[in-house]
Amino acid sequence: MSMSTHNHFIAACHKEQVDQIPVWYMRQAGRYDPDYRKIKEKYTLLEICKQPELAAEVTMMPVKKLGVDAAILYSDIMNPVASIGIDFDIVKDVGPVIHNPIRSKQDVDALKPIQVEKDLGHILETISILDRELDVPLITFAGAPFTIASYLIEGRPSKNYIRTKTMMYSQPQVWHALMDKLGSMVAEYMKAQVRSGGKALQLFDSWVGALSPHDFELFVLPTITSIFAELSELDVPKIYFPGVSSGELLPSLSHLQADVIGLDWRVSISEGRLRTGGAFAMQGNLDPYVLTAPMDVIKDYAKRIIDDGIKEPGFIFNLGHGLFPEASLDKLRELTEFVHSYSSKVLKGI
Numbered sequence: 335m336s337m338s339t340h341n342h343f344i345a346a347c348h349k350e351q352v353d354q355i356p357v358w359y360m361r362q363a364g365r366y367d368p369d370y371r372k373i374k375e376k377y378t379l380l381e382i383c384k385q386p387e388l389a390a391e392v393t394m395m396p397v398k399k400l401g402v403d404a405a406i407l408y409s410d411i412m413n414p415v416a417s418i419g420i421d422f423d424i425v426k427d428v429g430p431v432i433h434n435p436i437r438s439k440q441d442v443d444a445l446k447p448i449q450v451e452k453d454l455g456h457i458l459e460t461i462s463i464l465d466r467e468l469d470v471p472l473i474t475f476a477g478a479p480f481t482i483a484s485y486l487i488e489g490r491p492s493k494n495y496i497r498t499k500t501m502m503y504s505q506p507q508v509w510h511a512l513m514d515k516l517g518s519m520v521a522e523y524m525k526a527q528v529r530s531g532g533k534a535l536q537l538f539d540s541w542v543g544a545l546s547p548h549d550f551e552l553f554v555l556p557t558i559t560s561i562f563a564e565l566s567e568l569d570v571p572k573i574y575f576p577g578v579s580s581g582e583l584l585p586s587l588s589h590l591q592a593d594v595i596g597l598d599w600r601v602s603i604s605e606g607r608l609r610t611g612g613a614f615a616m617q618g619n620l621d622p623y624v625l626t627a628p629m630d631v632i633k634d635y636a637k638r639i640i641d642d643g644i645k646e647p648g649f650i651f652n653l654g655h656g657l658f659p660e661a662s663l664d665k666l667r668e669l670t671e672f673v674h675s676y677s678s679k680v681l682k683g684i
Contacts, residue, residue, distance in 0.1 A: 347571030349648030355677035361656030411477025465531025474532035478539035543579035599654035615648030
């Protein structure tokens, strides 16, 4: 791999001084790219994931087109659950649909330990290809247990998580047993990703902001803490993204053995540092839909975030959630260039 030893993204994860702010975008390999849309006309997401050369190509597209400082593996948070005995599809305009949802103790007991090499070898092969071909760090990832559980229990995406919360409140032993199994799945999966060449890890907890701080600390945080403790031996940056509307949960994270916390757009970078006790680098947090605005407006928003982020070492520019299909490739390219050029001038005192 030709990646330099001093990479802006890796350095920022470790709260080291950089001469320009690194940037990457959640869901940066996606439907806003016309070339990716052409590939999706032939193959589903899961079909692409099963073809390592193609998945690697899609992963590299935004690095080449946008000039971002890190790649994120083209995959889906649901991929590892097939290995533990879940039958699912990714349905267009719906999302994950589970054919054997988790509703009882028996359903949880039936889940098997993950076998990453046996069942997910295609994903590990994709990571190995990217490790050879990329000149920026590869971020690999997993879905966090609450977010995965919400799909497994509801059977599909949900807005109110009624079945999920019913299990939490009414069958706490079953809930914790499910969290334990999913926590083990995530830790084993992420360790295998690093063995295959991943240079950073992100744990996506997209929907955990649906919980109160009390419920997060009681029903979810012990498993998140356990995952990061198990990954602490890995010499790569570790990012926790607690998803949208999770600002009230940030004070609960101060003891995680993670390096970076991702923020959505509802909490400023300074406030995120304050709420987490200054323990982490910060990643975020432009509202993706600001990208619908004229370029001068986008730059004004980005400038405000950068000015806030560079007050202390340890800042990575990103979105507060994933890119949406209508986003403009040209605007993203120009935004990436602006983050680099503007932050470089400010950091050099020009």
